[in-house]
Amino acid sequence: MERRPFEGVNILDFTWTGTGPFSLNPLAFYGATIIKVESRERPDALRSLGPFKDGIAAPEQSYYFAYCQMGKRYNITLNMSHPRGKELARRLVAWADIVADSYATGTLEKWGLDYDSLKKIKPDIIMLRSCMHGHTGPLAGHHGQGFILTALSGVDALLSWPDRAPAGAFGALTDFIAPQFNTICLIAALDYRRRTGKGQYIDQSQHEAAMQLITPLILDYTVNQRDYTSNCNRLDYAAPHGIYRCRGDDRWCAVAVFTDEEWESFCKVIGNPALASDPKYSTLLSRKQHEDELDTIVEAWTATRSPEDVMGLMQASGVAAGVVADARDQAGDPQLAHYNFFEEREHPVIGKIPFYHGPCFRLSETPYEIGRATMIGEHNEFVYTELLGIPDEEWASLMAEGVI
C-alpha cells in the first residue's frame, strides 16, 4: 500500500462540534495522527446532540458526534483548569505539527495556548483557529451556532419563496461549507512549512468563508445596489426548471430544461412532440413568459409517474432530471453505491454505524482510511505513557490528582 501523504503529521485537536473536526478529517483520511483533547467536565458539545442510538441521550451514543468524527483519532482527557493540565498541554504542543481549535476568542488564551505561546514551544507550529466571527473585532468572543451562521452567510436567504419568510437551510449547512476552506489552508501551510521551514497562523471567520460562495450576489449589491431576493426553484436561463410532484406520498422529481434541443426532447418524452413548436413555449424567452402554465403541463405528466421513472425517462433522452431523494432513496442510490459512499464502521457502544463516509473525491493513487468516533479518554494510557513517555508513577499521580 502506498504511503499516505500525511503520515508523520501530528495534529493536536482542541476543536469541537462540527466545523472543527470536519476541517481535520481529510488529513486523517490521508495519514495524519490526531489527538482529540476533551475533558470529563467539558466533553464535545455534540455528544449531547441527537439523534442518538436507541434514542438514549448518552455521550457515547450520539450519531451527530459520530458523524463529525469519521477521521481516525486518539482521544484523551485533560483538565485544563488544573496547573499540571496546562503543563501537559505544552508537552502535547511540542509533539504537534498542527494545533487546531474552534472556540471563540478567550478559551485558548485562558489555557495559555495562544499562538505566541505555542510558537515559543514550537517555532514552526501551524495553528488553525476557526470561530464564527474570527479572532479579531468586537464579536471575536461571540460563540457561534450553525443555525446562526446560515442566517448571517446568506444561505437561509437563498432558500426562500419570494412571497414568505425563508424556509432556511436544513440544519447547520454552513458547518459543511466553512471547514473545507480550513482544510485547504492547513495543507497549503504544511506545504509552505516543508519548503520554507515557517509555521502559520490561520484565523478563520466562518462567516467570512461561507460568504465567499455568494460573491456575485454581493457584487450585484456593491455595483448595482440590487439586494438579493430568492425565486428558489426557478432560474433565469432555464425553463421548465423546478421540483415537480410525482406519484406517491410526498414524492418529487427535479426537472431542468436549458436548451431548445432539450425542450424538444422533453416534449417527446411527455408524448406531446407538437408542444415543442407551440409558439407559447418554443423559445426560452417564451417559456419564461409562460412559466406558470408550463409548470402545470410538467406536473400533469410527472404526477402520474414515480420520480424514478421521470428521472430515467428524461435522462435517457438527454433532459436533466433527478429524484428528490429521501434517506431511503439515498441508501439505495446506485451512484452513491458505486463510489462506496456509505461505509460501515463498528463502534464499541453504538455497534454498527452504517453511515460513514470517506472524502468527497477519489485520488487515483492514494487510498484513504476512515476511523470511527472515539470515546472520552479512550486512548489516555497509550498517548500519555507511550507517545509522551510519561513514567508510571507520574501517570498514576496525574490520574489521582484529576489532571487526566
Added chain:
Amino acid sequence: MEANAEGMLSPYRVLDLTNERGFLSGRLLGDLGADVIKIERPEGDPGRRLGPFYHDTPVPEKSLYWMGFNTNKRGITLDIQTADGREIFKKLCRTADIVIESFDPGYLDKLGLGYATLSEVNPGIVMASITGFGQSGPYRDYKAPDIVLWALSGLGYVTGDPDRPPISPGYPISYFFSAIQAVIGTLIALYGRSTTGRGQYVDAVTLLGLAWATGPEVQGLWPTNNQIVKRTGRIWPRPQVGAGGEVNYINVPLIYPCQDGAVKFFPFVEPGMLPSTNGLTQWVVQEGMASETLKNVDWSTWNWQTVTQSTVDEIVQSFSRFFMQHNKAELWEGAQNKGIQLYPVFTPKDMLAFPQLSIRQYWQEVEHPELGTSVVYPGAFTRLAEGSCKIRCRAPLIGEHNEDIYVGELGLSKEELARLKQAGVI
C-alpha cells in the same frame, strides 16, 4: 499583477480549464498565491454569459459572476478542440503543476488531453476533474445541473416548507461542494508528490460533497430506525418522548418574518441561554405586545418535554407580532444591547452594513481600470500570519495575458501569435 512570492502556494502553476462549475477552485489556489492561468475559448468563456452584470449590461466583459470567481488569475484564450491548440496546451503542461477542469466526463480523453496523456507530458502533474456524478458509475453521463444534484443528494427533500414542493437555492450552490473538494484533493496529491515525485488524478464528485452535507440527522435515522426526516421549513420541531417511547413534536419557528425581511430566534432555556430568552421576553412585554401567557412565563422552569402546543402558539404569536413591528436593523441593535441571541436573515445589503466585517477589513476595493472605477469585493477567505490570502488582481479580460504567456513564456513570435489568432486557435 503583483508578485505572488508572498502566498503559501506561490511556487505552483495552475492551468484552469473550468467553466462556471469550477471557477472557484482556481480562485482559491490563486488566493493562496498560486500562478493561475485561466484558459478560455477564443470567444470567451461561456461562464461570462452568467449574470448579474456590471450596471446590468449583459456583455462578456461585465459579468459579475465571472468577475467574482476569477480574481487572482491571468487569462489566455486557446481552442483545445484544434490540433494546434492541443499542442500548445501540452506545452503549457510541461511547466504546470496542476490542471483543473470541469467538462463532462470523458471530454478531454476524447480530445487526447486526458490524464494519461498529460502525465506522460509531465509525470508530476496533478489533474482534478469536477463533475456532477463523477468519472464512473451508472449516472456518469446523466445531465447534472445544480438542481438535479441538490435533489439527488438528499438536501432537497429536507429543505422547504411542508405545504409546498421542496426547494433548491435560488442561486445555484451545488458545484461549490466539489469545486472546493477538488482543491483539497489537489493539495493532498501535491503534498504527496513531494515524496513520490509523481502527480495523480483527482475525481471530485459533486453528488458526494452534497450528500455528505445532508448530515447525520437524515442519514442516521433511516438505517437504524426506519425513520425518514421530512422538510419543516422555518419550523424547528422539538421532540417530546411519551411514557411508551412514542414521539410527539412541538412546532416552534426558528425564523420569523419582520418588516423588511426575517430574523432567527429560538427561546433556548439552557442556563447559558436564559438571559437571551428572558431579554427578548422583557423587550416584548415593555412594548406592550406580550400575551398573558408570555407575561407570566417563567423560562427557568420551562420544560420542552411537557409544554403544550397551544401554550407555545400563544408565545409565538406575541413574538411574531413584535417582530413585524420592527426591521432587521432595529432588532439586531436591540438584541446586541440586551444580550439576545437574535440574528437577521442577512442579504448582501445587511452584510455590507455589518460592523464586524468592516472592522476586520473583509471588504476589498479592487481596481477595474477598464471600467474606470473600483469595485468592492468580499476579500480574503481567511486571515494568515505568514503569506497572504487576498485579491491581488481583478479577473482577466478575454485574452488579456496572451502575449505574456505565449510570447513571453512559450517563446512564440508575435507573428506566430497573430497567425494563431487569425486561425481561431487563440
